[in-house]
Amino acid sequence: MSRFRYHCAMRWSDLDSLGHVADTSYLRYLGECRLELIHRLLPRYEAQDLARGSVVTRQSMTYLRPLCYRTEPITVETWVTDIKAAVVRFAYLVRDDAYGYLEGEADLVPVDLRYGTPRRLTENERTHFGAYREATSLSLAASTHNGG
Numbered sequence: 001m002s003r004f005r006y007h008c009a010m011r012w013s014d015l016d017s018l019g020h021v022a023d024t025s026y027l028r029y030l031g032e033c034r035l036e037l038i039h040r041l042l043p044r045y046e047a048q049d050l051a052r053g054s055v056v057t058r059q060s061m062t063y064l065r066p067l068c069y070r071t072e073p074i075t076v077e078t079w080v081t082d083i084k085a086a087v088v089r090f091a092y093l094v095r096d097d098a099y100g101y102l103e104g105e106a107d108l109v110p111v112d113l114r115y116g117t118p119r120r121l122t123e124n125e126r127t128h129f130g131a132y133r134e135a136t137s138l139s140l141a142a143s144t145h146n147g148g
Contacts, residue, residue: 003079020066023061030076030094053113058107061103062102064099074095086118
């Protein structure tokens with residue numbers, strides 16, 4: 001279907017001692033993108049529970065090339081690669097117009113706020129995330145933005 005694109009402003013504090021974006025900053029970029037996507041579904045799907053109660057149970061990142069500070073925002077693309085009863089798997093690509101810098105994945109699990117336990121996705125949540133479902137593998141996605 002379609003990818004969600006988030007334009008993330010870089011902060012000077014995102015850099016490591018070598019002047020590259022630090023690994024923890026990338027996690028923040030991916031989290032900001034994911035939260036923006038979740039909050040987009042609130043008005044249409046009445047999914048306040050998901051916005052307040054969900055946890056990331058797994059994340060992975062593959063660094064493709066160093067990213068240095070810039071004043072223009074970096075693009076974080078996300079799409080859904082799998083939807084299970086109680087898990088949504090996201091894929092990510094951090095890129096600009098010419099290059100991919102990082103690809104990643106994360107599993108998001110909704111939580112029942114009353115009990116603090118995992119819960120199943122609602123039909124509304126499944127419908128929303130289904131609009132962002134794409135079977136594209138990460139390595140294929142990144143190669144289209146690596147100048148090759």
